[in-house]
Amino acid sequence: MKDKIRLGIIYGGKTSEHEVSLSTALSIMKAVDLDKYEVQPIYVQMDGTWVKGETITKELPGNVHSLRLGVQHSASPSQSKAEEKTALLEKNQPRSGKPANVMSINQEVDVIFPVIHGPNGEDGTVQGMLELAGIPYVGTGVMASAVGMDKWMMKNVFAQAGLEQVQYVGFLRSQIERNVEQVMDQIEEKLGYPCFVKPANMGSSVGISKAKDRDELKEALAIAGKFDRRIIVEEFIKAREVEIGVLGNEEIITSAIGEVIAAKEFYDYEAKYKGGGTELQIPAMLPDGVKERIEEMAKLAFQAIDGSGLSRVDFFYDETNDRVVINEVNTMPGFTPFSMYPMLFAEAGIPYEELIDRLVQLGLERFEEKQKNIVAAEELD
Known part of the structure; x- marks a missing residue:
C-alpha cells in the first residue's frame, strides 16, 4: 500500500483575519480524504508562535467546534450554533502541542496547505519561507501572493494587462498625516463622491469605508x-458585484459565476462573515456574452500576476453601460464549504473534497516544475 501524503495545514497567524483562518482550517481538516492523507x-x-x-489520521467528530492544533473539545448537545461558533473562535491557548521548528517542517510533511488569510500569510511571507525550506505548497507563489495582496500594485499589473478597472488614486499614510486637506482636494477633483477608501494590504474588506462627503x-x-x-x-460605480473562481497552474479552468447581493451598502467584513442579510446567487443570472467576458478576464488577471493553484476574481458588472470592470483577485479566498470559492466550483461540478485534493496535487506539480x-x-556543465 502506498504511503499516505503528509499534508501540513498552516493556519491562524498574526492577522486581523485570524478567526477566518481557523474556520477554513477546521473545514479542510474535517473534509480531507484520510485514506490518502495524514x-x-x-x-x-x-x-507569532508556531x-x-x-x-490527524482519523475522521474528526462531527460536533468538533474548537480546533487548536488538532485539540478537539466536544460540544454538549445543548450548545447552540452561536455558542459553538464562539467556542471555535475563542482565543484560549491550546491544551497540547509543541513548538514548531519552522525550518525543519520539510522533514515532517510532504506538502503544505497554507490557509492564513491576509497580511503575514497571504502576502507572500509564508510562501517565501516555504520556498526557502524547499517545501511544496498549495496556492500562488511569492510574487503572485504579494501582488494579489497589495491592491495598489495589483491595479498597476491589471493596467499593464489591459484590464478595465475603476479610477483610483493612491497615497502614503505619511502624505495624509502631513496634509490631509490637500489629499482630500485631490480625491474630490479626480473621483468625487461617493468613493471607497481601502488599506492597500488587507483582505476580507477590513478597514474599507464608503465616503459620501468630506x-x-x-x-x-x-x-x-x-x-x-x-x-x-x-471611484464608486453603480454595478452588480460578481465573482468567479480560477483553478490550475499553467492550464487553468474557471468556475461558475456567483453574485453578491449585499444587504448593506457594500460587502464588508460583517456581511461576509457574520451574516447581515447578504445573499449569494449561484449561478449569477447574466447574459452569455457577459459570462464569457468575465471568464476570459479572470484568466487574464490570474496569468498577469503569475497565479497558480487558486484565486477568486471579483468584478463589477455595470448593466446600464454593459461594462465589466475588474475589482481584485484574492489568492487565498475563504475556503469553508460555505465560502464563495468552493461553492462556485461545487456548482461547476467539483465538490469540496475533490477541490482540496486537486489543489494539493497542483501544489506538488508546481514544485516539480520548479x-x-x-x-x-556549475549545473550548466
Whole structure:
C-alpha cells in the first residue's frame, strides 16, 4: 500500500483575519480524504508562535467546534450554533502541542496547505519561507501572493494587462498625516463622491469605508491608515458585484459565476462573515456574452500576476453601460464549504473534497516544475 501524503495545514497567524483562518482550517481538516492523507496541524498563534498539534489520521467528530492544533473539545448537545461558533473562535491557548521548528517542517510533511488569510500569510511571507525550506505548497507563489495582496500594485499589473478597472488614486499614510486637506482636494477633483477608501494590504474588506462627503472621507482615511501605510481610494460605480473562481497552474479552468447581493451598502467584513442579510446567487443570472467576458478576464488577471493553484476574481458588472470592470483577485479566498470559492466550483461540478485534493496535487506539480530550473552555474556543465 502506498504511503499516505503528509499534508501540513498552516493556519491562524498574526492577522486581523485570524478567526477566518481557523474556520477554513477546521473545514479542510474535517473534509480531507484520510485514506490518502495524514494531516499535520501547524497553528500560528496571535503572538507569532508556531506550534504543532497531534497528527490527524482519523475522521474528526462531527460536533468538533474548537480546533487548536488538532485539540478537539466536544460540544454538549445543548450548545447552540452561536455558542459553538464562539467556542471555535475563542482565543484560549491550546491544551497540547509543541513548538514548531519552522525550518525543519520539510522533514515532517510532504506538502503544505497554507490557509492564513491576509497580511503575514497571504502576502507572500509564508510562501517565501516555504520556498526557502524547499517545501511544496498549495496556492500562488511569492510574487503572485504579494501582488494579489497589495491592491495598489495589483491595479498597476491589471493596467499593464489591459484590464478595465475603476479610477483610483493612491497615497502614503505619511502624505495624509502631513496634509490631509490637500489629499482630500485631490480625491474630490479626480473621483468625487461617493468613493471607497481601502488599506492597500488587507483582505476580507477590513478597514474599507464608503465616503459620501468630506467629513466621511477624512474619517475613512484615518481608519484605512490604521491598517497600512499605503492607501488607495476608488471611484464608486453603480454595478452588480460578481465573482468567479480560477483553478490550475499553467492550464487553468474557471468556475461558475456567483453574485453578491449585499444587504448593506457594500460587502464588508460583517456581511461576509457574520451574516447581515447578504445573499449569494449561484449561478449569477447574466447574459452569455457577459459570462464569457468575465471568464476570459479572470484568466487574464490570474496569468498577469503569475497565479497558480487558486484565486477568486471579483468584478463589477455595470448593466446600464454593459461594462465589466475588474475589482481584485484574492489568492487565498475563504475556503469553508460555505465560502464563495468552493461553492462556485461545487456548482461547476467539483465538490469540496475533490477541490482540496486537486489543489494539493497542483501544489506538488508546481514544485516539480520548479525543480527543472537551474540554480547554479556549475549545473550548466
